[in-house]
Amino acid sequence: MLENISTAKVAGGWHKQYSHTSSSTHCSMHFAVFLPPGASEKNKVPVLYWLSGLTCTDENFMQKAGAFKKAAELGIAIVAPDTSPRGENVPNEDSYDFAQGAGFYVNATQAPYNTHFNMYDYVVKELPALIEQHFPVTTKKAISGHSMGGHGALMIALKNPKAYTSATAFSPIANPIDCPWGVKAFTGYLGTDKSVWAEYDSCELMQQAKQADYLPMLVSQGDADNFLDEQLKPQKLVTVATQKGYPLTLEMQAGYDHSYYFISSFIDQHLLFHHQFLTA
Numbered sequence: 038m039l040e041n042i043s044t045a046k047v048a049g050g051w052h053k054q055y056s057h058t059s060s061s062t063h064c065s066m067h068f069a070v071f072l073p074p075g076a077s078e079k080n081k082v083p084v085l086y087w088l089s090g091l092t093c094t095d096e097n098f099m100q101k102a103g104a105f106k107k108a109a110e111l112g113i114a115i116v117a118p119d120t121s122p123r124g125e126n127v128p129n130e131d132s133y134d135f136a137q138g139a140g141f142y143v144n145a146t147q148a149p150y151n152t153h154f155n156m157y158d159y160v161v162k163e164l165p166a167l168i169e170q171h172f173p174v175t176t177k178k179a180i181s182g183h184s185m186g187g188h189g190a191l192m193i194a195l196k197n198p199k200a201y202t203s204a205t206a207f208s209p210i211a212n213p214i215d216c217p218w219g220v221k222a223f224t225g226y227l228g229t230d231k232s233v234w235a236e237y238d239s240c241e242l243m244q245q246a247k248q249a250d251y252l253p254m255l256v257s258q259g260d261a262d263n264f265l266d267e268q269l270k271p272q273k274l275v276t277v278a279t280q281k282g283y284p285l286t287l288e289m290q291a292g293y294d295h296s297y298y299f300i301s302s303f304i305d306q307h308l309l310f311h312h313q314f315l316t317a
């Protein structure tokens with residue numbers, strides 16, 4: 038059962054927010070959807086799933102990325118889930134990089150997080166099924182995200198290469214098993230067995246990928262990003278991609294930081310990148 042929270046016309050299309058009770062996270066979840074002009078049951082459109090970063094909700098991308106005009110022109114719907122389960126009954130910590138607002142797109146195995154923090158199942162299975170049931174969309178899907186959400190987008194595409202046409206990321210946490218944000222989150226959600234961590238690490242997953250499962254990937258990274266060397270490490274993914282012949286392009290952008298100013302500067306390029314594969 039979807040509850041409509043807000044509706045606004047934008048770029049000739051519609052931005053809408055919904056809440057629903059999730060069977061994956063066992064709590065009420067919010068998501069936002071942009072439907073381009075002309076989307077209808079007779080004219081279904083493909084979908085770009087956007088995964089946001091630490092501290093974000095379904096609102097940050099929709100309000101700050103400036104994606105609507107290009108998505109409207111290209112006829113792409115955009116779906117943005119929240120970044121974690123939330124609510125009084127959901128475990129939380131007084132920190133920006135773990136628990137509420139920081140689900141890391143994994144299925145937690147460790148108590149007390151394993152009841153609610155199943156963002157992997159939510160994003161990969163429950164949300165697309167819900168979107169395809171209630172909105173005029175095709176089953177063609179692409180995925181993108183920022184920072185923690187960039188990790189989520191690349192990791193989910195690598196684990197489900199047949200489900201997505203393409204994957205892109207802005208400033209992704211490219212090797213979470215080897216950076217402070219990832220080690221903290223994976224220890225808390227997944228425990229200390231590092232073989233379990235590897236199942237959610239883009240570098241490890243790309244290393245295991247079969248050529249028949251390769252899909253086009255684009256990563257944009259600002260060289261003035263304060264988190265680049267300690268947390269993000271996109272060059273580690275490039276090293277694996279080069280060794281494997283994986284079709285990943287990393288574009289370093291001079292002077293850009295970790296913010297939505299960067300995302301809004303290159304979101305049109307990412308939409309155009311996905312469009313070629315969503316419409317092939």
Ligand SMILES: CC(=O)Oc1ccc2c(C)cc(=O)oc2c1
Binds near residue numbers: 093097295296297
């Ligand atoms: C709206 C916004 O600025 O979002 C934002 C800021 C900082 C971060 C950091 C440091 C990490 C991340 O994963 O996401 C993120 C998002």
